[in-house]
Amino acid sequence: MARLPRLYAPQIPQLVQARFARALDATTQGASPTAAMDRLxxxxxxxxxxxxxxVHGWSLVHDRLTLLATPPGPQALPKLVQALGRRYAAQQRQGRVFAERxxxxxxxxxxxxLPALIWLESLPAQLSYVDRPEHWxxxxxxxxxxxxxxxxxxMVDHPDYWKDGNTPFDRQARYRERLHAGxxxxxxQQIERALFGQWALGEAVFLQQLESQASRRPRPAPRGRPRKPAAPHSG
Structure with missing residues (x-):
């Protein structure tokens, strides 16, 4: 099965996840996992x-990097991930950096x-690294x-985060409540289906608008064969 081309639309943020071929806590270069995480x-x-x-939000754990970001063009995010991989590969010298595309x-x-930010920032707590996401x-x-x-x-906070409160204290308090509530x-499940299927995450109107803006189809095609047009009546 051919892999899907990258999905891109101008000025639309992307949720990105790259898994490492080798967990950062398994490093053998003499550096601690903490040092490896700091470098990354x-x-x-x-x-x-x-x-x-x-970059509007990010989370780095031992086996993956997840971020929410708005790129200036279709090649910017691929180049960011490639640059990160090259820097890390030059240090580890143990083959490939990422397990997959x-x-x-x-x-x-x-x-x-905001739900995408909460999802990615909650990962360290969900994986039991910490009790609260903000402690990671x-x-x-x-x-x-x-x-x-x-x-x-x-980092560049997304406008949706800024709209969540009139002052920095208000925004932080509101976001903290959201993050702790989960x-x-x-x-x-909707976020994970979109990310792992590499589709767009949004409501029906947004998805329809993307049909004419995105670099490829933003959602899966309906299942089953397309309906045949009705035969014309003769008379």
Whole structure:
């Protein structure tokens, strides 16, 4: 089965996940997993700046990198991931960095950006690395909730996050409540289906608009054979 081309639409954020071929806690270069994670975070910021990608949220755990970002063009995100992989490969010298081609989904602004952020920032807690997402040092959760004094200087908060409160304190408090409440199973499953199927995440009107804007079909084709047109009546 041929792999799908990358799905892209101008000014639409993308949820991206890249899995590592070898978990970061299995490093044998003498560096601790903490040092490897710190280096990858630095390289992520460098690559985002280099390719002018607006990163709105991110989470790095031992086996995967997940981020929500708006690229300036169709090649910017692939180049970011490639640059990150090259930097890491030069250090580890143990073959491929990523286990597979990264997966991505377009995300509807105004409806799905905050749920996508909550989903990705919740991963460290869901994987039992920490009890609260904001306690994980290798993600944007601490900056969004106010648990850290400042966020990474290469991050660009999405307008949906800014609209969630009139002041930084209000935004952080509201987002902290959302993050601790978590997502309904239906939302979580919808996000995961879009990401792992590499489709768009959004409501019907958004998906219809993408049909004429996106680089390829943004949602799966209906199952079954297309209906045959009705035969003309003779008379």
């Amino acid at each position: 975070c630095t390289w992520l910021g460098d690559s985002a700046r280099e390719h002018h990608v607006e 990264y997966r991505s989904a377009l995300v509807e602004p105004g409806r799905w950006v 040092p290798w993600s944007s959760a601490a900056g969004h909730t106010g648990a850290a004094a400042t966020a990474a200087d290469w 997502l309904p199973d239906s939302q979580r």
